[in-house]
Amino acid sequence: MDNGITLVDISYQSPREQAFWQTVVLPRAAIEAEVERLASIARPANGRRAASVNHPMNTGPVPCFAPGIDVAIMVLKPGEETTPDLRNSSRVDICIRGTGVVKTGNKEFRVEKYDVWNTPSMQPQVVRNDGQDLMVRLSYSNAPLLERLEVHYVNENPQIAGQSDEGRELAANQRRAREASKPIPIGSDGAQMLGYEWLVDIDTIDSKALHWPWKEVEPHLGNVYSMDLGYTGRHLYVLYNPATERRIGTSPSFFATIAKLPPGKVDKPHRHTSAAINYIMWGHGKSAVNGQKIEWQEGDLHFSAPGWSIHNHASREQGFMALTIQDHPLHIANESLLWQETMKSPILKLGTDYGIQTNLATVAE
8 A cells, every 4th residue: 555655765865955044133123013913903802913934945834933943923902911821932022111910820929121021831820911011021921833743732722721830749748759769780881671660650840930030131241241352152151941951941942041241342263053042131242153154133033043043143333232042951952952163162962062262361460
């Protein structure tokens, strides 16, 4: 029976050349125009007035700004709120205008301009505009990756909010089935065989919705802004979520960093397999990506580092400040995070190879 399956001989086939998406900028004016357009349309049933930023090279199945990363412009009018939704994609949001209240699971907090927060997978979220102005946020998620895998679960009418605290405590006090499934050592290098119970009863990590208020973050940025231009690292802080452990992320897929570069700082050309998207919060600058030169300024959204593209960034007269979303933790989990700090440096697999060292101790004295 012909079932459509074919066998492809790849015996003499060279590795496929990777198609790097080009660096592009969505200007502030275009974002502001879309915000006004979204505010003018009738309220959707789920309350989510949203537009997804779509890269010109994307072929689907859903809009995205980088392979595996979407960025949605979300708008709420005063007094409006979204309905809860439940999804297995995780999100990182930044408020770029107005104020609001975010409720994720059992946690509720108020957000203002430049506040950042994460939404863990399978925790319903409701966002309410409690101010007099539009509330605008940029919402980043790993939904495009899950859509490509055909495993993106979305429930816009959730009846449950996941396992309760009481349920977790009850489970923690019960004898686990895998205690009866003893590991079987194989060989002498640490290999083992494990029973089914180890596959379905994984040790848990408390994945919380966390909030980084701008009023608490901003005072620390002067530390990196004032650093000597001879510093060999990046002038930034990671908004760290302890649930990501050694992957140093804000969510399991992404890190969010806030950088504040002094005037005249020029990065050395470098590359990494993680993609990067910069939202310019203040100032202006320029980048070179795979030989293409591009400029950007406050309020722009820049797809700044297509995976494994050679690139570098430079600040202008006043410096700049930017939120960067990068799928660095995802690559660490996949053991695929290749990093070359300068084009003369060795290619490292971060998380396995000994990491990159900077001159922080010298310039911080």
